[in-house]
Amino acid sequence: MDQEDYDLPDDYGNLDEVVAPSPDENPHERSTYRHESLEESRSRNREDTRAHYRRQDSLERRQKDNTRRHSEHAAGDEEDEDENLTELAVPPPVDRGDDTPVSTEGFCSGSGTGRPEQEGDKNSQSQKNHHHLFPHHERASKFATKLYTISYLILFSILGTLARLGLQALTFYPGAPVTTGVLWANLAGSFCMGFLSEDRKLFREEWGPSKQQLTEEAQRKRSDEEDQNPSSAEEKQEEHDHAAQGAAHGKVKKTIPLYVGLATGFCGSFTSFSSFIRDVFLALSNDLPVPVSRPPSSSTSIAVSSIVPRNGGYDFMALLAIILLTLTLCLGGLQGGAHLAIALEPYTPSIPFYLGRKIIDRAVVVLAFTAWVGTILLATFPPDRPTGPDSHGTWAQETWRGEVLYALVFAPLGCLLRFYVSLHLNARVAAFPLGTFAVNIGGTALLGMFYDLQHVPLLGGNVGCQVLQGLQDGFCGALTTVSTWVAELKGLQRRHAYIYGSTSVLAALALLVVEMGSLRWTHGFGEPVCGT
Numbered sequence: 001m002d003q004e005d006y007d008l009p010d011d012y013g014n015l016d017e018v019v020a021p022s023p024d025e026n027p028h029e030r031s032t033y034r035h036e037s038l039e040e041s042r043s044r045n046r047e048d049t050r051a052h053y054r055r056q057d058s059l060e061r062r063q064k065d066n067t068r069r070h071s072e073h074a075a076g077d078e079e080d081e082d083e084n085l086t087e088l089a090v091p092p093p094v095d096r097g098d099d100t101p102v103s104t105e106g107f108c109s110g111s112g113t114g115r116p117e118q119e120g121d122k123n124s125q126s127q128k129n130h131h132h133l134f135p136h137h138e139r140a141s142k143f144a145t146k147l148y149t150i151s152y153l154i155l156f157s158i159l160g161t162l163a164r165l166g167l168q169a170l171t172f173y174p175g176a177p178v179t180t181g182v183l184w185a186n187l188a189g190s191f192c193m194g195f196l197s198e199d200r201k202l203f204r205e206e207w208g209p210s211k212q213q214l215t216e217e218a219q220r221k222r223s224d225e226e227d228q229n230p231s232s233a234e235e236k237q238e239e240h241d242h243a244a245q246g247a248a249h250g251k252v253k254k255t256i257p258l259y260v261g262l263a264t265g266f267c268g269s270f271t272s273f274s275s276f277i278r279d280v281f282l283a284l285s286n287d288l289p290v291p292v293s294r295p296p297s298s299s300t301s302i303a304v305s306s307i308v309p310r311n312g313g314y315d316f317m318a319l320l321a322i323i324l325l326t327l328t329l330c331l332g333g334l335q336g337g338a339h340l341a342i343a344l345e346p347y348t349p350s351i352p353f354y355l356g357r358k359i360i361d362r363a364v365v366v367l368a369f370t371a372w373v374g375t376i377l378l379a380t381f382p383p384d385r386p387t388g389p390d391s392h393g394t395w396a397q398e399t400w401r402g403e404v405l406y407a408l409v410f411a412p413l414g415c416l417l418r419f420y421v422s423l424h425l426n427a428r429v430a431a432f433p434l435g436t437f438a439v440n441i442g443g444t445a446l447l448g449m450f451y452d453l454q455h456v457p458l459l460g461g462n463v464g465c466q467v468l469q470g471l472q473d474g475f476c477g478a479l480t481t482v483s484t485w486v487a488e489l490k491g492l493q494r495r496h497a498y499i500y501g502s503t504s505v506l507a508a509l510a511l512l513v514v515e516m517g518s519l520r521w522t523h524g525f526g527e528p529v530c531g532t
Contacts, residue, residue, distance in 0.1 A: 015264060015422055023194045023338035023490055145257065148361045150416065152261025155368035157415035157478050158375065158408050160189070160269030165404055165473060172291055179290045180283075182275040183326055186482040189270035190330040193483040194337025196263050201348035206256050206356070258356060261364075264422075264484075269415050273440040273480035274447040275473075276326050277505070281448075281512040283318035285520050286310055323505060330486045372412055379405040396462055402530045406470020407477065414443070414479035422484075431496040433488050436481065437504055443480035444508040447472050448515035455525040465530035 167188060168181035178184075196202075253259050282288040286309070341348070351360075382400040384390040392398060418439045425435035454468040485504065489497045519525065 015260065015419075015426065023197055023334050023487070147365060148257040149260050151365045151368040152257050153265040153415050153419055154372055154412040155364055156261045156265030157269040157411045158371055160266040160415075161407055161411040161474055161478055162404070163188075163266075164270050164272060164477060165407060172289075174291050176291050178325065179288060180276075180279040180322055180325075182272055182279060183322075183329065186271045186276060186326055187329045187333045189267045189481075189483040190333035190486050191337040191340075192270065193263060193267040193487055194334040194339075195341045196259065196267070196337075197334075197487065198338035198341035199345075199348065200341075201345055201350050203253070203256055203259060203356075204350040205353040206252055206351075257361065258351075264419055265415055267483040268418060268481040269411055269478040271330075271482035272477040273482050273485060273504075273508070274444040274476045275480075276322075276482060277444045277508040277512060278447055278451065278472075278516075280319055280322045280505075280509055281516055283322045284315050284513075285517070286315055286318075287520065287525060288318070288322075326482070327486075327501070330482055331490065334483075334486050334490055372409075375405060375408040379409050398462070399530075401463075402466030402469045406466055407474030410470050410474035411478040414475040414477065418443075418479050418481065431492065432500055436484050436488060437500070440480045440485065440504055441507055441511065443476045445511045445515065446479075447476040448512045450476070451516060452519050454528050455519065456523075457526065458529075462530050465528050469528075469530060 164182070164185040167185045171178070171184045172181045279288060379401050382388060382398055382405060384392050384398050384400050386394060386398075390400075421439050422433075422435035425438055426433045428434050450468045450471045454465055454472075458464050485501075489501050492500060
């Protein structure tokens with residue numbers, strides 16, 4: 001039975017979560033291996049796309065030539081009824097939904113046709129090899145593919161935002177050695193991104209060819225090359241097999257909506273570049289909330305955080321500490337996730353093809369939009385409302401919406417905006433991912449504006465304050481990403497990575513110095529009405 005392929009738009013290959021090279025390009029720890037940068041990976045992806053269209057054009061021309069030759073042959077042999085019947089009995093070219101070559105097997109084997117057979121035999125053998133590795137699949141419609149992708153992004157953006165807020169709450173405790181709670185969320189999201197980037201088993205049934213099949217195909221392609229050094233032939237063979245697997249996996253990953261949802265939706269929303277830069281600025285201005293580490297005296301009340309005046313030099317050291325901690329831990333988390341994927345490869349199960357395509361894809365459409373509508377209803381009728389099951393007495397005491405519900409409502413909007421901006425901008429400059437840069441800088445600028453509005457007197461009262469908090473944690477948090485950012489830093493050439501990384505941090509911080517600093521160093525930050 002034919003399987004079903006996704007019909008993805010070409011610009012889905014612009015997602016750096018998909019085309020970035022593996023975090024660990026030498027899993028077998030060989031003495032020599034080939035490094036592929038993000039620029040080379042993106043260039044190869046563009047070349048593969050061009051080759052795909054060239055193959056399609058060539059196949060269409062070949063199909064037309066076959067049809068013309070078939071017609072000429074039939075017209076020239078009208079008096080021979082037997083041959084006419086034989087030619088008419090030849091099955092039509094295979095109806096293909098992808099770039100699978102048109103089968104000519106059997107058509108050139110007819111006797112007395114006068115058709116050159118050498119080229120046909122070569123094409124037939126190539127087609128057999130292609131069908132052996134990649135069996136014919138039917139294609140899902142573009143609408144269905146986009147619907148699956150958007151549904152996964154909505155669902156996983158909600159789950160990623162919920163995980164980030166939960167981890168921030170868990171890591172903000174008395175005496176915490178690290179006082180920026182979003183650090184651990186950024187680390188965990190980068191770790192998940194590294195695992196997904198390196199994993200070869202979860203979607204094994206999606207990209208199909210086994211290691212043995214890929215090895216046989218690689219041997220056929222190298223049949224006309226010079227013999228390698230016998231002493232190192234086995235190592236080179238294993239390295240080539242791994243490279244072939246990585247290339248095949250990378251080509252197919254961008255066609256799997258579930259993978260796009262996990263990498264772009266969950267990991268991207270689990271991490272937050274705007275919250276990271278906000279904490280950098282708060283460390284610079286000595287406003288970063290710090291958990292109390294000692295019990296208060298009997299004459300004082302318990303405070304959520306403790307701010308002590310300090311010298312400006314310490315402010316600069318705090319700024320460097322937040323930047324270096326986040327950058328090094330997230331890069332380490334990306335690498336650690338890749339190492340875990342390699343270690344667990346013999347034990348990682350594969351998602352059954354039928355389960356993924358026929359059940360999960362279709363179920364997530366209902367689940368995603370139901371979850372989003374559910375969060376909107378919860379934000380409208382929160383459990384701790386005056387008449388709710390977790391009532392605190394008055395609306396002024398209601399906290400659910402500001403702490404989590406509004407963030408979950410706005411998170412899918414930020415995630416979808418990041419997704420489409422990346423599709424349209426990331427491929428513009430191979431050495432500088434404009435899409436990720438634009439959403440990170442734009443989201444940080446928006447967060448600074450929302451933070452300022454929240455810390456000055458407004459007419460919105462408690463609800464307005466909670467909406468602003470939800471926009472910061474949900475919309476800006478899901479719009480900006482650290483997991484994709486560090487994956488790009490790892491994949492870019494060293495010089496380009498330093499330029500891209502430093503420009504991102506300095507530009508975002510400069511925006512907050514202008515936005516938040518103008519309020520902080522003039523009127524000062526007021527206490528938010530909602531107390532978040």
